[in-house]
Amino acid sequence: MMGVTMAFGERVLFRDLNLALNHGETIGISGPSGGGKSTLLRIAVNLVSPTAGRVLFHGKDVTEWDPRELRRSMILVPQQASMFPGNVRENLLWGLRIHRLEASEERLRDVLSQVNLPVSMLDKTAGNLSGGEKQRVAIARALLLEPEVLLLDEPTAALDDDSTEVVEESIQRVISDQDIGVMIVTHNSEQAQRLADRIIEIGNSRGGQ
């Protein structure tokens, strides 16, 4: 990201932010609530356009990418894990279906085990899962598309300590198993220390670096 500034009306969230995510690296992003962390991740995948500055992915401006391709290679898992109607299997296949891809039952099992979910989960109604389970399904749903970069927005913010631990463990596994770049937004600075190679603060009064 180069010189990215974001403002809603008068309110400037961050100014002239520069940030590079290297291949296979994990960056933690922290900052106060309302500081613009979620907005920053949305900007990265071109779900919103910054007020100024550009975002490059593989050297090409994200606005020049086909949005479908961009968001298949760099997937944002939003702050609130939302499930599509249907069971877990249908949810996992949702992302593949829109890209006209398929997955074997075995692949589904693999990806579930990556996020510490039992295979029996596949036929459960996604809407009835616990917060932590939904969060992990959302991560698995993204992983099935084999993205190069995963953007996780506060994956454990809404969870109790036990689920936080399981979800964090799943993320840890994803990071070490796979050659994948990760940006993870978190309030929890210890979690950031444990998971990330480096940590970036955004949304202070002076703007981030």
Add this chain to the structure above:
Amino acid sequence: MMIQIPTLMDWLATLPPEVVTAAQGYVVAMILLAIILLLNRWQGLGVGNKLIVGTIRGTIQIILMALILVEIFALEDMIIIFAVLLFMATFAAYTVRGNLDYIPGVFRTSLPGVIVGGVGVMLLVTFLGIIQQRGEFIIPMGGMVIGNSMGMTSLILDRMWSNAQKQRALMETALALGATPLQATELTIREAIRSGMLPNLNRYASLGIVSIPGLMSGMIIGGANPVAAAFYQVIIFIMIFLATVVCGIIVSRLFLREMFNDRYQLTVPPPTE
């Protein structure tokens, strides 16, 4: 110089007998209106003014409309008849815009849907000879088809818009997985079209048993053979289904341009409490 001013009675004498009969009925029906007004005062419903103004204005509007129809039917000109349908479609789109004034782009989204769905179906059935090529058939049936397309349009726009606000997170999740606007709204659209069809599907299933619908009632009152009226009733249902589905498909596709930009970003603002 004397100018011959026809009296009301002279004018009435020139009217066809069925109009005179209906007009007499209208006058007597004012007794019913008086009863409603009394009930209204007694129960404090507060709709008295609406009833009185509605009766006066509605009578004038609909009689004017009827006089125009008399002229149009007399012309027997298909181009004029379809111009009337186009006017109705435009008015329908305008009405939807008025009812959904918090949604942008309603008129330009609705108009093509109502025209292609509503007017298009009328062209088709006229061309195929399914209904008689006369204004007496095309305009009332067209009114029903266009009216139903209008209802479908406003339902779809309202559903798509409010889902984009209420289920914002889900829609963003879909986009974040690389979905196109159409893929992200597929389910909403399907459900909106289905629920737009549902009331008519119910009436369709209970046709003749629970209800004798408007068109058939009208034709029977007008003196048509009930069996002929029954055929037309089924035909009008089929026309309404085709028109509303076509209209729904077009309106939903066009509305995606108001909800998303070409970067596949959701442009619907979050709900303001």
